[in-house]
Every structure is written in C-alpha cells, then in structure tokens.
Amino acid sequence: MTLHIGIVACSAEGAALCYRTICTEAPALLGPHRHPEVAMHTPSLHRYVACLDAHDLEGVAALMLESAHKLARCGADFLICPDNTIHQAFARVAPRSPLPWLHIAEVVAREAVARGHRRIGILGTHWLVASEVYPEQFAAQGLSWVRPSDSERDEVGRLIMEELVCGVQRPEQVALLQGVIARMRDQGCDAVVLGCTELPLVLDDSNSPLPTLDSTRLLARAAIRRAIAVTP
Numbered sequence: 316m317t318l319h320i321g322i323v324a325c326s327a328e329g330a331a332l333c334y335r336t337i338c339t340e341a342p343a344l345l346g347p348h349r350h351p352e353v354a355m356h357t358p359s360l361h362r363y364v365a366c367l368d369a370h371d372l373e374g375v376a377a378l379m380l381e382s383a384h385k386l387a388r389c390g391a392d393f394l395i396c397p398d399n400t401i402h403q404a405f406a407r408v409a410p411r412s413p414l415p416w417l418h419i420a421e422v423v424a425r426e427a428v429a430r431g432h433r434r435i436g437i438l439g440t441h442w443l444v445a446s447e448v449y450p451e452q453f454a455a456q457g458l459s460w461v462r463p464s465d466s467e468r469d470e471v472g473r474l475i476m477e478e479l480v481c482g483v484q485r486p487e488q489v490a491l492l493q494g495v496i497a498r499m500r501d502q503g504c505d506a507v508v509l510g511c512t513e514l515p516l517v518l519d520d521s522n523s524p525l526p527t528l529d530s531t532r533l534l535a536r537a538a539i540r541r542a543i544a545v546t547p
Contacts (some may be wrong), residue, residue: 317351318542321391321414323382324357325398326480329512329531333397336535344543351542354389356382360480363401367442376407387413395419395538397531399510400443420452422537423508423528427458432506434459436499436525438492439510441472449510461502467495479513488517497524 324330341350366374512531
C-alpha cells in the first residue's frame with residue numbers, strides 16, 4: 316500500500332517535471348514500473364497570474380483550495396504544489412485544506428541543512444524573490460540567504476514567465492542565470508535554490524556556478540518518501 320499523491324499544479328512545465336520525477340524515481344524503491352497513485356489538477360494559469368499581479372493572496376489561496384478539494388474527491392491522501400511562487404498563500408490554505416500538505420520551501424531548507432549549506436541564493440520569479448516564502452523557512456533552519464538585485468529579479472522573472480513557463484529554452488537563458496548566480500557566490504552563498512520549478516529544465520550542478528537545490532525534484536522525492544512510508 317502507498318498513499319495517493321495529489322499535485323496542486325500551477326504552471327505546466329514545472330508540474331510536469333515534478334510528476335515525471337515521481338513516476339520515474341519511485342520504481343527504484345518500489346520495483347519496476349511501480350509508483351504511487353498520482354492525481355493532478357491545474358486551473359488556467361492566467362487566473363493565478365491575475366491574482367499575483369493584483370497582490371491578491373486570498374485569490375491565490377482560493378485557487379489552491381479549489382484544486383485541493385477536487386483532488387480530495389479523487390482520493391488523494393496528501394498534497395504537494397510544484398510552484399514556489401504561490402506558496403505565498405500557504406498560510407491561508409493549510410488551515411482550510413481538506414488534506415495535509417508538504418511545503419516546498421521547507422523541504423528545500425531541510426535539504427540545505429542536510430548538505431551542510433549555510434548561505435543560500437534565492438532564484439525564482441519576481442514575485443517569489445520579493446516574498447518571504449524562502450526566508451521564513453531558511454530562518455527556521457538557521458540559514459542565511461541572498462536575494463537577486465532588483466534588476467536581476469526583473470530579468471529572471473521575465474525569462475521565467477515569458478520563456479521557460481512557455482516551454483522555450485535558449486542558451487542565452489543559461490548565461491544570464493549563471494551571471495546572477497556568480498554574483499551570489501561573490502556575496503558568500505554556498506548554494507542556490509532553483510526556486511522556480513521550471514529552472515531545473517536549464518540549470519543543474521553541471522552548469523551552475525554554485526551547487527543547486529532543485530526545488531522541483533526535491534519536492535517530488537519528499538512526496539515519494541511520504542507516500543511509501545506506509546508500505547509494508
């Protein structure tokens with residue numbers, strides 16, 4: 316027996332990578348072709364973007380809860396959200412949710428501690444890096460952090476929302492991101508969180524100036540562990 320994972324999705328590319336990771340990595344623990352049952356619900360992305368642009372976190376929470384209730388009716392046992400940005404509304408969602416959640420930034424923060432990192436660069440959408448999603452979780456684990464500059468935040472945010480979210484990948488993206496991460500390294504960071512679930516599509520330890528904390532795959536792996544913990 317394994318638990319049924321519910322994926323509260325926002326953007327397609329990151330959610331797809333999270334889903335694929337669950338399905339392709341679970342067999343190493345469960346046996347060939349075996350993985351936990353997975354259900355996913357995704358409202359139209361424009362609805363989330365409209366709420367984020369309006370700083371309407373209650374609207375974001377309502378969309379997340381809409382997915383949560385639909386996934387509960389599908390039989391999910393717990394929920395994950397492979398989108399860092401909308402975790403800004405997590406405190407509004409968790410107390411009203413029909414199911415328990417894993418928090419993506421908490422998963423990443425615990426992994427950073429386990430790997431011995433102390434100062435983490437935060438990379439993600441312009442909404443995410445301006446928020447307290449990661450600082451709150453890093454502070455709880457005794458970690459420090461560095462945000463991009465305002466101009467870097469805008470450049471990376473544009474790259475994510477206009478290109479990566481739409482499935483567009485170009486070498487120039489990597490060069491831009493490498494420059495931002497190198498400046499974080501110069502500010503004393505010893506790792507960088509890929510705090511947008513699309514970033515692992517173009518960045519990893521092989522091309523990043525700092526070790527990466529891949530939020531997408533770390534969340535998927537945490538969900539696998541949670542789901543199989545009940546396996547006899």
